[in-house]
Each structure stands twice: as C-alpha cells, then as structure tokens.
Amino acid sequence: AVPSQFTIGHIPEQKTVNGRSFPLVLNPNPNFGNNNQNPISPSPNKTPDNPNPNPSIEAVVCALAENREWVETKLDEHGALLLRGFSAIEKASDFNAVVEACDWPELPYVGGAAPRTNVVGRVFTSNESPPDQKIPFHHEMAQVCPLIDDSDRFFYIFPLLAFTNA
Numbered sequence: 001a002v003p004s005q006f007t008i009g010h011i012p013e014q015k016t017v018n019g020r021s022f023p024l025v026l027n028p029n030p031n032f033g034n035n036n037q038n039p040i041s042p043s044p045n046k047t048p049d050n051p052n053p054n055p056s057i058e059a060v061v062c063a064l065a066e067n068r069e070w071v072e073t074k075l076d077e078h079g080a081l082l083l084r085g086f087s088a089i090e091k092a093s094d095f096n097a098v099v100e101a102c103d104w105p106e107l108p109y110v111g112g113a114a115p116r117t118n119v120v121g122r123v124f125t126s127n128e129s130p131p132d133q134k135i136p137f138h139h140e141m142a143q144v145c146p147l148i149d150d151s152d153r154f155f156y157i158f159p160l161l162a163f164t165n166a
Contacts, residue, residue: 008024
C-alpha cells in the first residue's frame with residue numbers, strides 16, 4: 001500500500017516498461033501537512049483559505065525516512081521515482097535534506113571532465129562549461145562503473161525548479 005503521505009501521480013511523458021510505470025510519480029497526499037495527518041511537522045502555510053497546504057520540508061524528509069523501505073522497493077520495481085508537487089523543496093539545502101533522508105551511500109563524482117561546484121552537501125551544479133562549449137551525448141557516470149556493484153543504490157534527482165539560495 002502507498003504510505004499515507006503520498007499519492008501516485010502521472011505525467012504525459014511516463015512510459016510503461018514491463019507492465020510498470022516509468023518513472024513512478026509520487027505526489028503529496030492532499031491531507032499531508034494537515035495537523036490531523038502529521039501533528040509533529042504540520043505545514044507552516046496552513047490558513048483558513050488553504051487548509052491542506054503542501055507539507056513542510058521537515059515533514060517531507062520525515063516521510064521519506066520513515067518509508068525508506070517502501071521507497072527502495074518502488075525504486076527497484078519501477079527503475080525511477082519522480083517526486084512531483086512538493087513545493088517545500090525550494091532551495092538547495094532543502095533538496096540536500098531530501099537526498100540525505102534516503103540515507104544511501106554517496107557515489108562520488110570522479111574522473112569526469114565537466115567542471116562542477118558543490119552547492120551544499122550532496123548537491124552540485126551539473127556543468128559549468130561556458131555556453132559556447134558543446135556537450136556531447138554521454139552517460140553521466142560512465143567513469144565510475146567499476147565502483148558500482150549489484151548491491152549499491154544509484155540515486156539521481158533532476159529538480160524541475162531552479163535553486164537560488166543554499
């Protein structure tokens with residue numbers, strides 16, 4: 001069963017691979033952030049006009065940590081998870097907290113040619129090459145394949161929003 005903090009969503013680009021959605025889209029449950037649903041970390045944005053706002057970043061992190069086994073199972077089954085509609089993930093430090101909540105081993109970026117800058121924690125820029133430089137088609141982590149064994153997790157999140165503050 002889907003944990004009470006989430007609902008399964010859909011996006012037009014979603015595909016079906018071996019009978020499973022790819023990626024599996026997780027949205028916040030409309031009741032997530034309501035004082036009755038999560039009394040420890042209610043959303044600070046709750047108002048009479050918006051009684052069920054999106055959950056706070058603390059509540060999102062707590063929900064992912066509490067449901068880590070379910071998240072891992074779904075990741076194995078679907079190949080990718082897309083967290084969609086969690087508006088509390090506003091800045092790089094929020095995004096890092098989400099990544100840290102999964103508590104998976106870090107896979108360092110080694111041997112790559114792209115210049116990158118550490119923003120905060122496990123959050124890095126993707127490529128800081130000048131705009132006039134072409135980026136050929138490539139596999140992002142091809143350089144580290146010998147470091148990965150079947151028991152390791154590989155986790156990559158592509159945020160659909162721009163982070164402006166660390």
